[in-house]
Each structure stands twice: as structure tokens, then as C-alpha cells.
Amino acid sequence: MKRELGIARCGLACCLCSENVKCNGCGSNECPDNDRCENKRCSVEKEISHCYMCQEDCRKGLLSKIKPYTFTMFIKKYGEDKLLDCLEENEKRGVVYHRDGIDGDYDDFDDAEQLMNFILTGTR
Ligand code: SF4
Ligand code: SF4
Numbered sequence: 001m002k003r004e005l006g007i008a009r010c011g012l013a014c015c016l017c018s019e020n021v022k023c024n025g026c027g028s029n030e031c032p033d034n035d036r037c038e039n040k041r042c043s044v045e046k047e048i049s050h051c052y053m054c055q056e057d058c059r060k061g062l063l064s065k066i067k068p069y070t071f072t073m074f075i076k077k078y079g080e081d082k083l084l085d086c087l088e089e090n091e092k093r094g095v096v097y098h099r100d101g102i103d104g105d106y107d108d109f110d111d112a113e114q115l116m117n118f119i120l121t122g123t124r
Helices: 038-045 066-078 080-093 112-121
Strands: none
Touching: 066 080, 066 112, 080 112
């Protein structure tokens, strides 16, 4: 885990992204989706650092997906440091962020509350 890369504007975990061997995170503008990312464009326009700083209940762009949506919700509730602590612990327990392409163990959920609990405990 490259903790220093933190969390992208949309809520994805740059720190665990399999692309982070060649991409230095959302803030580096090196993301393959940088120029078409709705969450980046919108949060820059709103002059906020991340979607988790936004008051709107929004499912635009990456927030239509359970993982960045729930990571954003998690940070709103517990803070970014707590999410990074949990992701680090879970990685040690064997939880895999990108197992198959851009999908991994955090994507295998339909319910945000259940995923929130998985982030906290590392168990289903
Ligand atoms: S590819 Fe996107 S999600 Fe992955 S590290 Fe780069 S900015 Fe973050
Ligand atoms: S409206 Fe949606 S995309 Fe725009 S900053 Fe807020 S949460 Fe992000």
C-alpha cells in the first residue's frame, strides 16, 4: 500500500490501485480517466478537495459504483485517516483491492452498510 497516495477525489483508493506503479494518484492528473472524470471536474468547479467534502447526496460518475460511493460515505462518517487505517489492516489480513482488473474484494457488495462493515472488520 502506498498510503501517501491516499484517496482520489471520487473515493477510489489510489493508495491500493494496481495502476499506481505508473500513476501517482488523482492529484497527479496521471489517472487514465483524468480528462473525462465527472467527479474530478465537478469537485474542482466546487473548489473542494474530494467528493467526500460535498454536501450533496450524489451518484454521479464513479459514485454510481458501490466501492467509491461507500468509501466516500465512510470518510464522511469516520474520516480519511480511519479509512486508510482500515484498508491497511485489511490488506494485511489478505483483502485484495484489485483482484481481477479493477474489481476486487470491496466490489463484491450490493449494500453500502454491509460494505461499510466489511471495511471496519475485514470479514463478511
Ligand atoms: S489510476 Fe486513478 S484510481 Fe488509480 S492511482 Fe491513478 S488516479 Fe488513483
Ligand atoms: S456533486 Fe457529486 S460529483 Fe460533484 S463534488 Fe459533489 S459529490 Fe462530487
